[in-house]
Amino acid sequence: MIDFLKQYCKIISYSLLGLIFAFSSFYLIVNLYHASEIRKTFVYDPSTNATMQKFQNYLTSIKENLPEIDANKYEGDLTAFQVMSADQKLKACYEELNNEAMQAIMNKNELTIVDIYNLREAFETEVVSKCVVTNLDWFAKAEKNQLNSAYLKGNQTYLRLYLDSILSDTYYLKKDLLNNSSYYFNTSLVTSTVMDKVKDGYYDLMASYTKVAAITDELAQWFSEETKGAR
Amino acid sequence: MIEILNKILYYIKLLLLLASFGFTFYIVVFMYQRLDKNILDAFSVFLPFAILFVMYAINMILNQKAVKDSVFFNFVSCMVFVLIIFCGYRAVADDFMIAKIRLGYDINFNYFSDMIAPFKIMLYGLSVADIFLILAGVKRKKKKVQDETLTVKVEAK
Numbered sequence: 001m002i003d004f005l006k007q008y009c010k011i012i013s014y015s016l017l018g019l020i021f022a023f024s025s026f027y028l029i030v031n032l033y034h035a036s037e038i039r040k041t042f043v044y045d046p047s048t049n050a051t052m053q054k055f056q057n058y059l060t061s062i063k064e065n066l067p068e069i070d071a072n073k074y075e076g077d078l079t080a081f082q083v084m085s086a087d088q089k090l091k092a093c094y095e096e097l098n099n100e101a102m103q104a105i106m107n108k109n110e111l112t113i114v115d116i117y118n119l120r121e122a123f124e125t126e127v128v129s130k131c132v133v134t135n136l137d138w139f140a141k142a143e144k145n146q147l148n149s150a151y152l153k154g155n156q157t158y159l160r161l162y163l164d165s166i167l168s169d170t171y172y173l174k175k176d177l178l179n180n181s182s183y184y185f186n187t188s189l190v191t192s193t194v195m196d197k198v199k200d201g202y203y204d205l206m207a208s209y210t211k212v213a214a215i216t217d218e219l220a221q222w223f224s225e226e227t228k229g230a231r
Numbered sequence: 232m233i234e235i236l237n238k239i240l241y242y243i244k245l246l247l248l249l250a251s252f253g254f255t256f257y258i259v260v261f262m263y264q265r266l267d268k269n270i271l272d273a274f275s276v277f278l279p280f281a282i283l284f285v286m287y288a289i290n291m292i293l294n295q296k297a298v299k300d301s302v303f304f305n306f307v308s309c310m311v312f313v314l315i316i317f318c319g320y321r322a323v324a325d326d327f328m329i330a331k332i333r334l335g336y337d338i339n340f341n342y343f344s345d346m347i348a349p350f351k352i353m354l355y356g357l358s359v360a361d362i363f364l365i366l367a368g369v370k371r372k373k374k375k376v377q378d379e380t381l382t383v384k385v386e387a388k
Contacts, residue, residue: 024311038325
């Protein structure tokens with residue numbers, strides 16, 4: 001009887017150990033896999049990447065359209081204060097678009113998830129907060145009798161909708177990027193949505209950056225036409 | 232060969248137990264500090280380590296061969312501790328996990344707290360397996376003594 005119980009104890013003990021072995025192997029392998037997955041990089045060449053080129057072209061165009069201005073020489077509908085404000089706001093937007101995180105990825109050939117996170121954070125804190133909300137919003141919000149220009153009169157509603165769409169453009173990416181620190185039980189669905197966000201994140205973010213650069217360029221071109229004599 | 236491996240694993244598991252406890256203690260203390268919680272509330276996290284330590288001490292003091300000679304037990308113990316150390320290391324040093332950057336602390340508490348429950352299950356499991364191994368290895372000494380006295384008596388007669 002006692003021998004039987006001893007054998008029984010041995011069976012229970014080794015069954016438990018087998019379970020713990022399976023459990024620890026699973027966690028060890030899944031952790032190794034997760035660690036390697038979040039280290040995946042996106043290799044690209046900023047000088048040939050079409051998305052990056054498009055964005056850089058917009059930046060060059062904005063810069064060319066915003067040389068030094070003398071408000072006293074301006075002879076259009078806007079007041080000198082409005083001319084100087086518009087000029088400062090567009091120039092500030094150019095600076096925000098050309099932020100540190102963006103310059104960092106322009107000088108890299110290999111992007112990691114951390115670069116994408118930094119670029120998204122810069123989009124929220126620099127581009128959305130300082131450029132879109134503080135500066136570009138002014139063009140959409142200014143009273144029509146205050147900003148007496150045919151272009152803005154006709155396009156303010158469109159501008160408003162466009163800027164509103166930019167504000168929440170990358171929120172889902174932020175959520176996805178944060179998810180890369182939790183994995184629970186791995187499935188192919190989790191892998192595709194949570195991990196390896198570098199390439200997808202890059203293109204999503206560049207689309208948002210390009211959107212802001214495009215509208216800034218559009219406004220810069222209008223402003224350049226409007227203040228032709230004052231340059 | 233297996234005997235040498237078993238001996239190495241037998242002693243390494245003790246070192247790994249201390250290292251894994253140290254890592255867990257370090258992270259949990261900082262985590263509770265951040266949450267402004269009393270460290271005594273983390274008793275349940277450290278309890279399985281303490282139980283396992285006591286079990287190992289008993290195994291060593293009483294020189295229990297059933298545990299000492301079990302390669303599988305020693306190997307699984309080492310594996311669990313390696314896992315705890317690896318997860319602790321990732322919580323402290325893996326800069327690719329965005330939550331670590333986002334939270335702004337040097338330790339990824341978010342990740343480590345996810346792992347605490349599986350650690351507890353595995354450590355308690357090892358303690359229970361150890362108890363059953365001890366029970367399986369208990370020798371019926373009294374009966375042997377009785378048998379020996381009987382044979383001595385028969386021989387004397």
